[in-house]
Amino acid sequence: MIRPAVLLLALMASFPVAAQIYSWKDKDGRIHYSDVPPPTGEVKTLRGAQPPAPPAPPAQAGDEAAGGDAGQEGEQPVDAETAFRQRRAAEAEAAAKAAQGQADEAERQRFCSDARSQLAALESGQRIARMNAAGERELLNDDARAAESNRLQRQIDANCN
Structure with missing residues (x-):
């Protein structure tokens, strides 16, 4: 009974630490x-998660040429680093x-x-042994x-040049 109470107390004490x-x-x-x-003005985040980035301005015709091949996928990268990462991921893929x-x-x-x-071994006429279900040769x-030769020939015809 004491352990859950201590765990709950520790958890509640950590909530203010996560505040921005x-x-x-x-x-x-x-x-x-x-x-x-504040509602307006420049803000610095001292602790916690960064505030959400403002939405990117709409892409213009000049920006599209600078984006490179990332714009071909229908998305315009936000900056050069994002474009680089997209190209890197495409190259890795x-x-x-x-x-x-x-x-x-x-x-x-x-x-x-x-x-x-x-198939060559089967057609050569040499004796070939195989293990049966009982583990005997x-x-x-x-x-x-003949059946094994036909099976191998079908596989070769289907899968090989």
């Missing part, structure tokens, strides 16, 4: 501190897609090489060899 404190000068030059910002494509191609090439090797007969 604003500083501003009035028309007489006096500095004021408050948890409520393109690089990740390219790396994934290369990995997929390497896997497909490995599969094709393995399938062609297995059994040799492929002519029917199983």
Whole structure:
């Protein structure tokens, strides 16, 4: 019973710490501190979250050319850093897609090489054994060899050049 009360007391004591404190000068030059910002004028946030940024002015034709390729996506970046981050994210995404494509191609090439090797072994006439459901080794007969050859040939035709 004591622990929940102590936890609640600690939690309630931390609420004032999270409050924002604003500083501003009035028309007489006096500095004021408050948890409520003034309705007008320049305000400095001393502690807590930054006040929300004022809305960006509407984009003009000259700004669109300076935005680069970020404007192509329908959004106009607020500043150069945002535009840089958008370009960086787009480049990283393109690089990740390219790396994934290369990995997929390497896997497909490995599969094709393995399938062609297995098909060559089946067609060579050498004896091939496989493990059955009981974990015992059994040799492929002519029917199983033909079925396996057909299956491998279909996979090669579908997945390999």
